[in-house]
Amino acid sequence: MIKLLHTADWQIGKLFGQFEPDEAALLAEARFKAVERLASVATENRVDLVLVAGDVFDAQGVADKTIHRLFNAMAGFEGPWILLPGNHDAALAESVWTRAARLKAIPGNVTVCLRPEPLLLDSINVAVLPAPLTQRNTHTDLTEWFAAAETPAGMPRIGLAHGSVQGILAEGIDSANPIAAGRAEQAGLDYLALGDWHGMKQVDARTWYSGTPETDRFRANDSGQALLVELSEPGALPTVMPVATGQYRWHSEALLLQVPSDVDQALQRISAFGPADVVQLGLSGRTDLGGHRRLLDSIEQARGKARSLLADLSALRLEPTVEDIDALKADGYLGEVIAELRAGQDGADAEVARDALTLLAGILDAQRANAGVGGSP
Known part of the structure; x- marks a missing residue:
């Protein structure tokens, strides 16, 4: 033989x-x-x-x-x-x-x-x-x-x-x-x-x-x-x-978010990646600003656990709720800008609008947090 x-x-x-x-x-x-x-x-x-x-x-x-x-x-x-x-x-x-x-x-x-x-x-x-x-x-x-x-x-x-x-x-x-x-x-x-x-x-x-x-x-x-x-x-x-014989497991994950519970399920999936995982993660659908922040935090934590994690959020639409806008205290002109950026996600410059909305929300959120601990508004 x-x-x-x-x-x-x-x-x-x-x-x-x-x-x-x-x-x-x-x-x-x-x-x-x-x-x-x-x-x-x-x-x-x-x-x-x-x-x-x-x-x-x-x-x-x-x-x-x-x-x-x-x-x-x-x-x-x-x-x-x-x-x-x-x-x-x-x-x-x-x-x-x-x-x-x-x-x-x-x-x-x-x-x-x-x-x-x-x-x-x-x-x-x-x-x-x-x-x-x-x-x-x-x-x-x-x-x-x-x-x-x-x-x-x-x-x-x-x-x-x-x-x-x-x-x-x-x-x-x-x-x-x-x-x-x-x-x-x-x-x-x-x-x-x-x-x-x-x-x-x-x-x-x-x-x-x-x-x-x-x-x-x-x-x-x-x-x-x-x-x-x-x-x-x-x-x-x-x-x-x-x-x-392989050491690493390569995953291509496509997660569709449509309702708030989808965000929770996505967070569980992302947190499960470990040292042997090489991950390509794509998120699509829609979420509010709070869900978006939670996803970004989870992805950064997972990058510290997985061998590698490539994340693409370009197909994820941000839909701020009334509570999101109120929490950011974005009334007047800023409120109008947020509304325009939100609507802009349906146009040719959807990615630019989404990134701008994310950046603006992050700045306003940081200012609100600083004000809460005695910083300058």
């Missing part, structure tokens, strides 16, 4: 520009930690080899330090690692892989598949058929050669590729780096390990995407995992078991 660990899309060196610098640094560090966990999983489960189906690095220009750190993170598993260049780290004439070789960073138990030719691992009786990308995008199926590839009789055939299985994935992404549906059966593969789709996905009985081992985007696609695969004998269907 052959046991392997299938992983892909490590994206080492990925930048997270939408986050604050300290948060981005921790998210980037988590990708190295994910590789360390993969090495531990491989050792604990006594796998025969680890397959990495492309995009080991996020870009060709990662720092030399990053290259060394990546291979050091793999040291926890002493068995064979088989790495495939993907679209982010394609096997160009001059690439991150040629630089890694010059740096002598690649350990002896790591094989980088730079050419489309069978890799025969006699020690474990496995043939790996890799389809490395030699440019970022190609419109030809680089796995076509699998069917004609000759391998020793009785040796399991495992395909390794990075791209889009045609007609399977969503969002119209199956144009670049195509892979024909049914390739595993057509090429007599016992298992086809794929990368490029960042979520875990079964294509057919012998073909899987493992997804990225550490989630890196706000998309509910079953990421943060790797696949333990067992092949009992050539021709037998593989047994595939997902194993969790």
Whole structure:
């Protein structure tokens, strides 16, 4: 029996520009930690080899330090690692892989598949058929050669590729780096390990995407995992078991506020975020000034608990109540301004009107608070 660990899309060196610098640094560090966990999983489960189906690095220009750190993170598993260049780290004439070789960073138990030719691992009786990308995008199926590839009789055939299985994935992404549906059966593969789709996905009985081992985007696609695969004998269907590897949970939350109780429910949801959560929060609907203040306070508190929280209140309409206006003591001209800003939320400059209303309410609220403790009105 052959046991392997299938992983892909490590994206080492990925930048997270939408986050604050300290948060981005921790998210980037988590990708190295994910590789360390993969090495531990491989050792604990006594796998025969680890397959990495492309995009080991996020870009060709990662720092030399990053290259060394990546291979050091793999040291926890002493068995064979088989790495495939993907679209982010394609096997160009001059690439991150040629630089890694010059740096002598690649350990002896790591094989980088730079050419489309069978890799025969006699020690474990496995043939790996890799389809490395030699440019970022190609419109030809680089796995076509699998069917004609000759391998020793009785040796399991495992395909390794990075791209889009045609007609399977969503969002119209199956144009670049195509892979024909049914390739595993057509090429007599016992298992086809794929990368490029960042979520875990079964294509057919012998073909899987493992997804990225550490989630890196706000998309509910079953990421943060790797696949333990067992092949009992050539021709037998593989047994595939997902194993969790991710550190952070990424959430995209859209909360609609229409009645006062919706604000209370939103506050409960926001307060539940913890250190393992990376959150994209969108608030829409309407609330009064008191509810708005409570939401802002809750978001700031949550930012101190969650790994990261990105909040968008641009679709939230402020509707001050009579009590809000009375509490602000905004009569006369100020009252008229507040009324105009409130109405302006229906126009082309809705965001400007809402921000101005929020700012004015905050100033008046602060003045009222200062007056209450003996300050100047």
